[in-house]
Amino acid sequence: MTAVRHRFAIVIAFVAALGVGTSAAAAESHTRTHTVAKGETLGGIAQRFGCSPDAIRRANKLRGDLIRIGQRLDIPDRCDGGGSEGKNEIVVHTVLPGDTLAGIAKRYGDDVDAIAQRNRKVLGKKRFLKVGQKLRIAPTKRVQPPxxxxxxxxxxxxxxxxxxxxxxxxxxxxxxxxxxxxxxxxxxxxxxxxxEGPEVRSAAVGRPQNGELVNAQQLPAGRSWYRRRPNRSWGTNETIQLLTEAFDAVRKKHPNCHDMAVGDISAKHGGRLAGHKSHQSGRDVDLGFYFAKQPKAGPKAFLDARNHPLDYEATWELLTELIGPSAAKSRVEYMFIGYPVQKKLYDWAKKHGVKKQTLDWMFQYPRGSRAMRGIIRHEPGHTHHIHVRFKCPKGDNKCL
Ligand SMILES: [Zn+2]
Structure with missing residues (x-):
């Protein structure tokens, strides 16, 4: 019995070593840069990028906190500490047969080096994995361990x-x-x-205007988004996954964009949510816009896109990430954006080479604010936030 166990451990260690080797080659330092603007502090910049001030000091060989306007700072692609809501939630992953560090990192959206660093007492310098080891992981994607x-x-x-x-x-x-x-x-x-995935899948039941949510998943605290009300941040597994992947994708392409302001999704068990007609089954979410310069009140408040200049690149990235490549494949049923803001986005996209054909199925604009066309539709009051309604998740038979 012991002999068998022993051999088992060696196999795993070997697989683990291979995993580390390949990922180390792929994990060259991807850094973003940030140009210091008037009024910014090292601490503020650190918080905005989800880093500790120390991590930024190290990356730029800074001795103290002194930074100059116009100075370019390297921002580590991933760094521990900081973040708009403090540190990411930590989950414990028990090492399974066949696990590699690279595989674990990918599964949770964490980073190989960050995992090794966080678990250095368990893994040691050689980073050997053994079945049954408990690793502390900071997921950006999937919260549930397999x-x-x-x-x-x-x-x-x-x-x-x-x-x-x-x-x-x-x-x-x-x-x-x-x-x-x-x-x-x-x-x-x-x-x-x-x-993979949760033991008991979530289910959206009934209509967004008259429904409930079973086995909801809560939007975790994140590096690229801000939860305005965590107790109203419950959604289906699909909603949470699509949102977190989209926010992270936007931040990756546009490192200087501010945190996305996430408003209400649903209550833990769905049902009526004060202040909304829908948001009852975990498929609806209110999102802020990305602004060229984050207004003082953001991302804690939604701000009107008619009065604050948009970060069009980042906002466009968010729309395309969520909506997907075509009407048929879209995971989004509707996106409600006020007609004047639709016009701004439409005009920007047209000017930047997005095909008319694409704009036609994405936008209701310019057919009038009552036209029943396009995924993006007008609703009164939606110039200061985007309301996204996802399609019913596959397999949720009671979802309407
Ligand atoms: Zn809404």
Whole structure:
């Protein structure tokens, strides 16, 4: 028994070492730069980029806090500490057979070096992973660690079919069960699978105007967004994933953009939400705009896009990230934006080479504020925020 365990650990350590090797090559220092503007402080800049002041000092070999207007600062792509809501939430990941540091980092949207640093007491300098180790992870994507499913082989099963059912590959299953010979599996044998995502999926039930939300997921605190009301930041798994991926994608392309202001999504169990007609089933969210210069009140308040100059590049990136490549493939059912702001965005996009054909299916504009066309529609009151309604998640049969 001990001999078998021992061999098991070596296999894992070997896989882990390979993982670290490849990721180290890929993780060259991607840095962003920021030009210091009037009135900015090192602490303020640090907070804005989700870094600690120390991390910025180190990246720029600064001794103290003194910075000059016009000075260009390197901002580490990922750094611990800071952030608009303090540190990211930490989840504990238990190392599974077949895990690599690179794989874990990718799964949670964390960084290999950041994980190694945070867990240096567990991993040591060589960063060897062993099954069962507990690692502290700061997820930017998926909050839920994978869960174990003990699968009992049934008549007619093939590894391929089991893999497909759990969105794994056959080689994933082999890695997860190194002690078992897949050619010798018999009916009644069990294999262990580690499956991504929450144990109990969320479900949107009923209509956005008269519905509920089951097993909701809360939007985590993030590096690129600000939750205005965490207790109203509950959505379906799909809503939370689409939002966090979109915010991170915008920040990656436009490192100088401010944090996205996230307003209400839904209450933990959905249902009526004071101040809204919809937002009842975890598919609706109110978002601020990206502004050229973050107004003083932002991102805690929504500000009117008619009076504050937009950061068009970042706002456009957000729209396209959320809406996707075509009307048919879009995960968004509607996006409500006030007609005058639609015009601004439409004109900007047209001027910057977006095809008319694309604008036609994206925007209601210029067909009039009552036209039943386009994903982006007019609603009164939506010049200071964007209301996004996602389509019903696949498999949510009671979602209307
Ligand atoms: Zn709304």
């Amino acid at each position: 869960r174990k499913v003990r699968y009992k082989i049934e008549a007619g099963d093939t590894l391929g079919a089991i893999a497909a059912r759990y969105e794994l590959t056959v080689s994933d299953i082999k890695r997860m069960n190194p002690k078992k010979d897949p050619r010798r599996l018999r009916i009644g044998d069990t294999i262990d699978l580690w499956v």
